[in-house]
Amino acid sequence: xxxxxxxxxxxxxxxxxxxxxxxxxxxxxxxxxxxxxxxxxxxxxxxxxxxxxxxxxxxxxxxxxxxxxxxxxxxxxxxxxxxxxxxxxxxxxxxxxxxxxxxxxxxxxxxxxxxxxxxxxxxxxxxxxxxxxxxxxxxxxxxxxxxxxxxxxxxxxxxxxxxxxxxxxxxxxxxxxxxxxxxxxxxxxxxxxxxxxxxxxxxxxxxxxxxxxxxxxxxxxxxxxxxxxxxxxxxxxxxxxxxxxx
Numbered sequence: 001x002x003x004x005x006x007x008x009x010x011x012x013x014x015x016x017x018x019x020x021x022x023x024x025x026x027x028x029x030x031x032x033x034x035x036x037x038x039x040x041x042x043x044x045x046x047x048x049x050x051x052x053x054x055x056x057x058x059x060x061x062x063x064x065x066x067x068x069x070x071x072x073x074x075x076x077x078x079x080x081x082x083x084x085x086x087x088x089x090x091x092x093x094x095x096x097x098x099x100x101x102x103x104x105x106x107x108x109x110x111x112x113x114x115x116x117x118x119x120x121x122x123x124x125x126x127x128x129x130x131x132x133x134x135x136x137x138x139x140x141x142x143x144x145x146x147x148x149x150x151x152x153x154x155x156x157x158x159x160x161x162x163x164x165x166x167x168x169x170x171x172x173x174x175x176x177x178x179x180x181x182x183x184x185x186x187x188x189x190x191x192x193x194x195x196x197x198x199x200x201x202x203x204x205x206x207x208x209x210x211x212x213x214x215x216x217x218x219x220x221x222x223x224x225x226x227x228x229x230x231x232x233x234x235x236x237x238x239x240x241x242x243x244x245x246x
Contacts, residue, residue, distance in 0.1 A: 027190075028183060035179055044169040052113035068110035075103030091134040091150045098128030119165055126157035126176060133180040140191035153180075 060066035079100025086092045101124035109121035130153035138146025160172040 028186060031182065031186070032179065035175060035182075039171045039175055042171055044167070045171050045174065046168045047115055047118070047164070047170060052118070054110070054113070063111065065110045065113070069107045072103045072106040072110065075099055075106065077103075079103060089138070089147065091131045091138060091146060094150065094154070095128050095131035095135060098124045098126075098131060100124075102128065115165070119161060122173070123158070123161055126161060126173075127154060129177065129180045130154045130157045133183055136184050136187050140187045 054065055054068055056067050057065055058067070063069055079096050079098070079102070082096035083093065083100060086096060102121075105120040105122075105124050109117040111117075131150060133153055134146045134150035136146070137149050157176050160176040164170050164173050
């Protein structure tokens with residue numbers, strides 16, 4: 001049996017190296033396709049109207065749901081500070097612009113909670129999550145790939161919200177909220193960081209996700225926490241998003 005030629009061994013080694021380098025990308029797009037396809041197997045998910053019933057509904061200074069409204073002001077401050085400090089690329093600008101607008105949109109929603117105002121609460125957060133995914137791709141994979149990913153991610157996020165308003169079906173919106181978090185975790189596990197301190201992105205994503213889950217608890221559970229500072233979650237989440245920019 002003849003020994004393999006050096007050129008054949010070199011070609012095989014190169015092929016394995018390329019396959020190894022692109023494996024995370026294949027896994028990423030595979031998860032994207034499978035998770036999107038899985039949406040078709042689920043029934044439509046309408047907006048639960050009990051979502052609009054808050055634990056603390058006190059009116060103070062003529063402002064309904066006062067603490068839920070006022071506690072969004074840190075998002076405005078953090079977004080403005082981040083926007084002023086971090087303006088090196090479009091994804092960073094969109095991220096902190098989304099944080100800033102979250103303070104305005106969420107205050108608007110909590111002032112008069114209904115499906116119409118909830119759209120303006122969810123829109124800026126969706127922009128921030130899309131920008132976060134693009135930033136992690138820029139930092140962990142490739143700067144050009146992250147810059148390109150930003151715009152379709154924003155478009156899909158916006159479309160998911162419009163689809164919810166047109167059809168009262170939240171399936172795509174839930175996917176837009178879920179998949180970036182899964183993708184960010186996957187990228188952190190599979191790629192080495194180019195800079196130090198990037199673990200703050202995980203802190204920001206986890207804090208924001210926990211806050212959204214807390215807000216989705218059944219109404220009766222939220223009422224049981226009526227006197228446990230409902231505004232603390234908004235403040236903690238805003239702080240985490242600011243530190244994510246460092």
